[in-house]
Amino acid sequence: MDDLHEPVQAVFRELFDDDEMVLSDEMTARDVRGWDSLMHINIIVAVEKRFGVRFANAEISDLKSEGKNVGNLFEARRNKLAGQ
Amino acid sequence: MKALLESFLSVPSNGREGAFRDLLAGLRAVVKVGGYEDAAPFLRGAALPTLDFTSTHSLFRIYRRVRAGLPEPYDPVRVAILGGSVTTTQLAQFIELHLFAAGIDAAVYESDFDVLRQEILDPASGLYGFGPGIVFLATSWRDLTHTPALDDSVSTVEELAAQELAHWAALWQTVHETTGCQVVQNNFDAPPARVLANREMRHPAALGSYVARVNQALCDNAPPYVTIHDLDHLSAGVGRWTWADARFHFLAKMPCAPECLVDYAHSVVSVMAAQLGRAKKCLVLGLDNTLWGGVIGDDGLGGIRLGLGNAEGEAFLAIQQYAKDLRGRGVILAVCSKNEESIAREPFERFSEMALRLDDIACFVANWNDKAANLRTIAQQLDIGLDSLVFVDDNPVERALVRSLAPEVAVPELPEDPAAWIPTLEQYRYFQVASIQAEDSQHADYYQANAARQQVEPETGSLDGFLRSLDMKARVEPIGPDTLERSTQLLDRSNQFNLTTRRHTSAQILAMIGDDAWVTRSVSLTDRFGDTGLISVLLAKVDGGVLDIDTWLMSCRVLKRGVEAFLMNQLYDLARERGVSAIRGTYIPTARNALVRDHYATLGFTQVDAPEDGTTRWELAVTNDWAALETFIEEESADG
Numbered sequence: 056m057d058d059l060h061e062p063v064q065a066v067f068r069e070l071f072d073d074d075e076m077v078l079s080d081e082m083t084a085r086d087v088r089g090w091d092s093l094m095h096i097n098i099i100v101a102v103e104k105r106f107g108v109r110f111a112n113a114e115i116s117d118l119k120s121e122g123k124n125v126g127n128l129f130e131a132r133r134n135k136l137a138g139q
Numbered sequence: 140m141k142a143l144l145e146s147f148l149s150v151p152s153n154g155r156e157g158a159f160r161d162l163l164a165g166l167r168a169v170v171k172v173g174g175y176e177d178a179a180p181f182l183r184g185a186a187l188p189t190l191d192f193t194s195t196h197s198l199f200r201i202y203r204r205v206r207a208g209l210p211e212p213y214d215p216v217r218v219a220i221l222g223g224s225v226t227t228t229q230l231a232q233f234i235e236l237h238l239f240a241a242g243i244d245a246a247v248y249e250s251d252f253d254v255l256r257q258e259i260l261d262p263a264s265g266l267y268g269f270g271p272g273i274v275f276l277a278t279s280w281r282d283l284t285h286t287p288a289l290d291d292s293v294s295t296v297e298e299l300a301a302q303e304l305a306h307w308a309a310l311w312q313t314v315h316e317t318t319g320c321q322v323v324q325n326n327f328d329a330p331p332a333r334v335l336a337n338r339e340m341r342h343p344a345a346l347g348s349y350v351a352r353v354n355q356a357l358c359d360n361a362p363p364y365v366t367i368h369d370l371d372h373l374s375a376g377v378g379r380w381t382w383a384d385a386r387f388h389f390l391a392k393m394p395c396a397p398e399c400l401v402d403y404a405h406s407v408v409s410v411m412a413a414q415l416g417r418a419k420k421c422l423v424l425g426l427d428n429t430l431w432g433g434v435i436g437d438d439g440l441g442g443i444r445l446g447l448g449n450a451e452g453e454a455f456l457a458i459q460q461y462a463k464d465l466r467g468r469g470v471i472l473a474v475c476s477k478n479e480e481s482i483a484r485e486p487f488e489r490f491s492e493m494a495l496r497l498d499d500i501a502c503f504v505a506n507w508n509d510k511a512a513n514l515r516t517i518a519q520q521l522d523i524g525l526d527s528l529v530f531v532d533d534n535p536v537e538r539a540l541v542r543s544l545a546p547e548v549a550v551p552e553l554p555e556d557p558a559a560w561i562p563t564l565e566q567y568r569y570f571q572v573a574s575i576q577a578e579d580s581q582h583a584d585y586y587q588a589n590a591a592r593q594q595v596e597p598e599t600g601s602l603d604g605f606l607r608s609l610d611m612k613a614r615v616e617p618i619g620p621d622t623l624e625r626s627t628q629l630l631d632r633s634n635q636f637n638l639t640t641r642r643h644t645s646a647q648i649l650a651m652i653g654d655d656a657w658v659t660r661s662v663s664l665t666d667r668f669g670d671t672g673l674i675s676v677l678l679a680k681v682d683g684g685v686l687d688i689d690t691w692l693m694s695c696r697v698l699k700r701g702v703e704a705f706l707m708n709q710l711y712d713l714a715r716e717r718g719v720s721a722i723r724g725t726y727i728p729t730a731r732n733a734l735v736r737d738h739y740a741t742l743g744f745t746q747v748d749a750p751e752d753g754t755t756r757w758e759l760a761v762t763n764d765w766a767a768l769e770t771f772i773e774e775e776s777a778d779g
Contacts, residue, residue: 069193069197070193070196072200092391093226093228093229093391095391096229096387096390096391096393096397097192097193097196097229097397099390100192100193100397100398101193104191104192104193110386111386112386112389112390
């Protein structure tokens with residue numbers, strides 16, 4: 056958890072129309088209703104736009120298993136922002 | 140809500156996130172308490188073609204709730220989206236949103252991934268179960284079926300291109316013959332990577348050159364029921380590398396970069412809207428700081444900036460030239476200005492750098508009334524709907540006022556720099572073209588000639604005298620290949636003098652032409668002021684010994700000229716020839732056609748039925764002692 060957690064969570068809340076959604080590092084796409092492959096694209100586009108970053112395909116895994124979870128997305132975004 | 144939408148629309152697109160968030164929150168609050176009808180106009184206003192992917196998706200989710208809350212549309216346009224080897228889900232969602240934004244009640248069907256051919260070729264497919272009125276083939280360059288190898292000869296490449304065309308033409312024909320639908324077919328977006336680098340377009344077998352060849356063949360050979368949607372231009376417009384963001388193809392087989400999907404959907408919908416007669420008809424222009432730099436009333440002829448020699452003057456000249464080019468293809472031009480009329484006219488009469496002249500302007504309104512009221516006057520004088528107007532004015536206060544007081548008028552938000560206005564206007568695709576007719580270029584002239592006729596009228600004293608003085612000649616003929624497109628266009632566009640507002644496609648009319656039970660007629664009219672062209676269409680079917688009028692419509696350019704009486708006489712003769720016992724007519728009321736509520740009563744029909752929904756049915760017995768109606772129109776024989 057860091058100060059980037061809040062804005063990413065805001066993006067998710069908007070996309071899932073759920074004002075109470077709470078993100079955790081361990082969360083995977085399987086844990087969230089409505090997180091299908093299309094929503095996945097929507098998440099990537101929204102996060103890229105919100106933070107002005109661009110992920111490589113390898114960085115944006117399907118977020119469906121352990122090690123490939125929301126923490127993985129945080130990590131990718133953290134690396135991107137650090138590199139700017 | 141009105142204030143939220145206005146503040147979203149009036150901020151520049153790079154700084155509107157905050158205003159958009161507020162608008163979303165406002166929309167959600169209204170929808171939450173069941174205010175679906177209240178939310179709808181603001182949802183429409185917010186769905187701009189320039190919005191980003193994520194915001195458009197947010198609007199789509201609100202749209203879905205609004206749609207579910209509103210009553211089912213009575214007779215929706217049935218749009219089927221068949222994807223090639225691309226994912227169409229988001230595209231289909233955005234198309235649905237933009238159809239709604241364009242005021243089109245639609246039902247949308249989306250095929251599964253890459254089953255376009257199965258959908259069309261299998262008579263039991265979901266597509267045919269759905270029964271489409273419009274079928275959109277959402278293909279990309281990856282759907283090419285006959286790509287050449289680099290060492291193929293020119294003749295092989297030509298052969299492959301012919302097979303490529305035949306492949307798609309066969310699909311069009313099958314789906315069209317089965318359902319009578321219109322087809323919208325993408326052309327192929329040229330891939331950005333070029334194996335032959337700068338030589339790509341000169342080598343016949345290179346992919347880039349092949350794509351260009353096939354695209355030209357599609358345009359040259361598409362039948363009237365097929366619209367070629369220029370996907371390649373969208374790609375070039377945003378930049379081919381940006382458009383083709385390969386990440387999203389690898390990840391999810393997206394047809395293009397997600398951010399480009401909004402414009403893509405808007406473009407597809409604009410083509411469908413034009414086919415449905417929803418394109419705008421009239422460009423209304425302000426004057427000071429819109430057509431020239433400066434204020435004519437203060438600065439005088441010597442002080443306004445227009446023309447070659449300085450950048451600002453050139454930008455305004457470019458806007459004038461753009462408007463003049465639009466007029467040249469049939470868009471009506473009008474002026475709406477806060478000025479003394481004589482002063483407002485001065486530059487048109489005396490400033491040599493003006494590209495626009497007074498005779499380009501069909502309706503010139505300059506006074507001190509508010510512009511919303513003046514726009515209503517303009518719509519009335521031109522006899523077109525307020526929703527056919529696009530209002531271009533440099534003053535943000537005037538724009539906001541018109542949006543508020545005449546919300547039917549399209550009012551694009553313009554950047555401060557007039558040099559950026561043309562691209563801004565183009566983004567909205569207001570004047571999208573479904574088909575081009577030779578007559579279109581004269582379209583704006585008709586409205587001006589009409590103004591001239593109006594001026595003759597009072598002086599001639601009696602209406603009969605006036606009509607006689609017009610020397611009208613009419614030609615009535617069955618609809619044929621040379622009149623099919625114009626007739627269809629009239630079916631699409633006519634709202635006021637239209638008894639049933641049935642938007643038959645050219646495909647359906649073709650079927651009627653080939654069916655003996657159907658009678659199709661078009662009327663063309665000339666008078667001493669000029670040729671008004673094809674101005675009326677009648678479709679009727681012999682059914683159980685009765686001639687049943689399916690469609691009777693007329694262009695409002697020729698109202699009160701006796702054309703309907705003239706056509707009635709022709710129709711009666713025809714009914715006798717066909718040996719039917721009666722002619723039956725139907726009036727289906729809409730928001731726009733109160734004008735013809737008493738059409739059949741005036742022609743001597745008797746009302747026989749009036750179901751609850753306001754529809755009325757009329758009959759006229761066919762006898763031998765019927766007296767033809769008086770008209771001042773002479774019949775012209777079909778061969779000239």
